[in-house]
Amino acid sequence: xxxxxxxxxxxxxxxxxxxxxxxxxxxxxxxxxxxxxxxxxxxxxxxxxxxxxxxxxxxxxxxxxxxxxxxxxxxxxxxxxxxxxxxxxxxxxxxxxxxxxxxxxxxxxxxxxxxxxxxxxxxxxxxxxxxxxxxxxxxxxxxxxxxxxxxxxxxxxxxxxxxxxxxxxxxxxxxxxxxxxxxxxxxxxxxxxxxxxxxxxxxxxxxxxxxxxxxxxxxxxxxxxxxxxxxxxxxxxxxxxxxxxxxxxxxxxxxxxxxxxxxxxxxxxxxxxxxxxxxxxxxxxxxxxxxxxxxxxxxxxxxxxxxxxxxxxx
Amino acid sequence: xxxxxxxxxxxxxxxxxxxxxxxxxxxxxxxxxxxxxxxxxxxxxxxxxxxxxxxxxxxxxxxxxxxxxxxxxxxxxxxxxxxxxxxxxxxxxxxxxxxxxxxxxxxxxxxxxxxxxxxxxxxxxxxxxxxxxxxxxxxxxxxxxxxxxxxxxxxxxxxxxxxxxxxxxxxxxxxxxxxxxxxxxxxxxxxxxxxxxxxxxxxxxxxxxxxxxxxxxxxxxxxxxxxxxxxxxxxxxxxxxxxxxxxxxxxxxxxxxxxxxxxxxxxxxxxxxxxxxxxxxxxxxxxxxxxxxxxxxxxxxxxxxxxxxxxxxxxxxxxx
Ligand SMILES: Nc1ncnc2c1ncn2[C@@H]1O[C@H](COP(=O)(O)OP(=O)(O)O)[C@@H](O)[C@H]1O
Ligand SMILES: [Mg+2]
Numbered sequence: 001x002x003x004x005x006x007x008x009x010x011x012x013x014x015x016x017x018x019x020x021x022x023x024x025x026x027x028x029x030x031x032x033x034x035x036x037x038x039x040x041x042x043x044x045x046x047x048x049x050x051x052x053x054x055x056x057x058x059x060x061x062x063x064x065x066x067x068x069x070x071x072x073x074x075x076x077x078x079x080x081x082x083x084x085x086x087x088x089x090x091x092x093x094x095x096x097x098x099x100x101x102x103x104x105x106x107x108x109x110x111x112x113x114x115x116x117x118x119x120x121x122x123x124x125x126x127x128x129x130x131x132x133x134x135x136x137x138x139x140x141x142x143x144x145x146x147x148x149x150x151x152x153x154x155x156x157x158x159x160x161x162x163x164x165x166x167x168x169x170x171x172x173x174x175x176x177x178x179x180x181x182x183x184x185x186x187x188x189x190x191x192x193x194x195x196x197x198x199x200x201x202x203x204x205x206x207x208x209x210x211x212x213x214x215x216x217x218x219x220x221x222x223x224x225x226x227x228x229x230x231x232x233x234x235x236x237x238x239x240x241x242x243x244x245x246x247x248x249x250x251x252x253x254x255x256x257x258x259x260x261x262x263x264x265x266x267x268x269x270x271x272x273x274x275x276x277x278x279x280x281x282x283x284x285x286x287x288x289x290x291x292x293x294x295x296x297x298x299x300x301x302x303x304x305x306x307x308x309x310x311x312x313x314x
Numbered sequence: 315x316x317x318x319x320x321x322x323x324x325x326x327x328x329x330x331x332x333x334x335x336x337x338x339x340x341x342x343x344x345x346x347x348x349x350x351x352x353x354x355x356x357x358x359x360x361x362x363x364x365x366x367x368x369x370x371x372x373x374x375x376x377x378x379x380x381x382x383x384x385x386x387x388x389x390x391x392x393x394x395x396x397x398x399x400x401x402x403x404x405x406x407x408x409x410x411x412x413x414x415x416x417x418x419x420x421x422x423x424x425x426x427x428x429x430x431x432x433x434x435x436x437x438x439x440x441x442x443x444x445x446x447x448x449x450x451x452x453x454x455x456x457x458x459x460x461x462x463x464x465x466x467x468x469x470x471x472x473x474x475x476x477x478x479x480x481x482x483x484x485x486x487x488x489x490x491x492x493x494x495x496x497x498x499x500x501x502x503x504x505x506x507x508x509x510x511x512x513x514x515x516x517x518x519x520x521x522x523x524x525x526x527x528x529x530x531x532x533x534x535x536x537x538x539x540x541x542x543x544x545x546x547x548x549x550x551x552x553x554x555x556x557x558x559x560x561x562x563x564x565x566x567x568x569x570x571x572x573x574x575x576x577x578x579x580x581x582x583x584x585x586x587x588x589x590x591x592x593x594x595x596x597x598x599x600x601x602x603x604x605x606x607x608x609x610x611x612x613x614x615x616x617x618x619x620x621x622x623x624x625x626x627x628x629x630x631x632x633x634x
Pocket of ligand 2: 364
C-alpha cells in the first residue's frame, strides 16, 4: 500500500511540475518584457537590460523555471516586480479568507449533499426522490453569484439577519466570523450539494440492489445498519467527486468574494491581472493547482482506507 | 408426521410487467416438518427463488405475494409486520443465496458480518458475540476461525465464502435454513463439500432445510423429500428415493435424465426439448403439455390438480 501511495504522491508532484511549467511559459508569453511594464514605456534599453539582468530574466527559460520552482518548494514565491512586496506574504494574507469560505461551503456540500442523496436512494420512486430530482436540476442551474445577490437582498437587506458583505476574521470572534461567511458559503455550496446528492443517490441506489444487502436483510439486520453498510461501498465515486468539487470551489469562490466584498484571493488575483504582476498571478494559480492535486490525492487516500481490497494489496 | 414447521398454502407471486400483473408463482403448496430436508428442483425460471423470497418477505419493490398463506410455527408470515419479520429472519428462518462472491459485503470483515447477525437478535456483549461467531465459523468447517474473523471476503475462496454465509445463517440457531442454489456458482468438488456440510448441520443441529437446486441428483443425496416445480406450480412431490427412482410426472423423469449424477458415470448430457413457457403466456392447461412426450388433448385444455397418492402428490393427467 505504501508503494502505491508513494507512486501516487510522485505522480502528483509530476503533475505540479508540468502545470507549473505551462503556467510559467504562459505568463511570460504575453507581449512586452516585464521590465518594460515595470519601468514604463520611456525606459531606455540600457535600463531594461539592467533590470532583466538584476532579476534573472535574461537567463535561459528552463533555468528561470527551475530557480522559481526550487524557491516555491521552500515557500518563497519571489518578490513582485510591480509592488516590491513578497508574493508569499501577499498570498498568506488572502488565502485564509478564501479558505474559510471554501471550507465551510465544502462541509455544507458534503453533509447536505450526501444526506439528501442517501435519503433519496432509500425509496427510488418515492416522493422524496422526486423532490430531490427537481432540487438537483434547480441546484445545478442556479448561478452561485445570482444566488448570492438574492441572499443579500432578502436575508441581509430585508430581514437584516446577516451582514450584506465584508469579512471578520475568526480571531475577532467566531460568531461574527461565521456570520460574514455564512451566505457566501451557502451560495457557493448549492451547486455542489446538487452534484454530490445526485452522485450519492445513484451510487447508493446501485449498492442497495447488491446481493450482500439481500443477505443482510435475510439475516434480520436493521435497515439503518444495512443502509450504512451499503453506503461504505457507495462512497468512493462520491469522494472522488467531492475532491474535484473542492478544487473547483476555489475558482467559484473568486466570484463569490466579489459579490460579498470579501478580501480574499480574488482581490489579490484581480490586482495581479490588472497590473500584469505575473509573479503574483503565477503564485496564485500554482497554489490553486496544488490544492486541486492535493485534494485528489486526499480522495485516493480515503478511498484506500475504505476499500479493504486496496488496503491489503501491497 | 408431526405438525409442519412451515406450511406454504396456495402461494401466488406476481410482479408488475408491461401488461399489468404477471404471475410467476401460481399456487405453490407444500410443507416442511421440523428437522426435515426438502429439495425444490426445477428448471431455471420455474419460480423456486420467488417462492422462497416470498416466504422470507424479501421480494423486491416490483414483485409481491398476491395470494395464499405462509404459516411458520402457527403464524402467517404474509400478514406479519416488517418489524416482526426482522425478528424472524436470521433467528428463526435464515436464507443463503446462489452467489457467494457478491453475497458478502466487501467492505466488512467476516467477523463483523457474523457478529452483526448475532447482535441483531441477541443482547450479548461484543466478546460474547465474537465467541459465538467463532463457534459458528468452526461449525461450518472454517479452520483457525479466531484468526479468520479479521479477514475480508476477498481473502476467502468461493467455497469459504459460502461457508461463511452459512455460518451467518446458523449463528442464531434458526429452525429453518433456506438455501437457494448454494452450490451452483461453485466448483464441482466444492459443491459436494457444501452439500455434505448442510447434511451435517441438519444432523447436528436438527435444522430443517429447504434446498433449492436445478440438479435433482445433487439434491437427492441429502434430502428427505423432493418438490418438483414447473411454470410456477408444484407438479410432483414425494420422498426423495421415490422421486429419484420412480418419478411419475413426465417432467420429473426428463429432468432426472438430463443431469449427470455426482457419482454415476458421465453419460451424454441430455436436455429437455423446447423452452419453459413464457411468463404471462401460461397455457390454460398443464404448463408442461407443449413439451411433454405424453401429452394428450386433455392436458392442453385443463390444468391437472395436485392429487395425493400415498406419500406422494402429482399433478398430471397421464402419470407414469
Ligand atoms: N422482479 C422481477 N421482475 C420481473 N421478472 C421477474 C422478477 N423476479 C423474477 N422474475 C421472473 O420470474 C420467473 C421466476 O423466477 P425465479 O423464481 O427466480 O425462478 P427460479 O429460481 O426457479 O430459477 C423468471 O421467469 C424470472 O425471470
Ligand atoms: Mg433461482
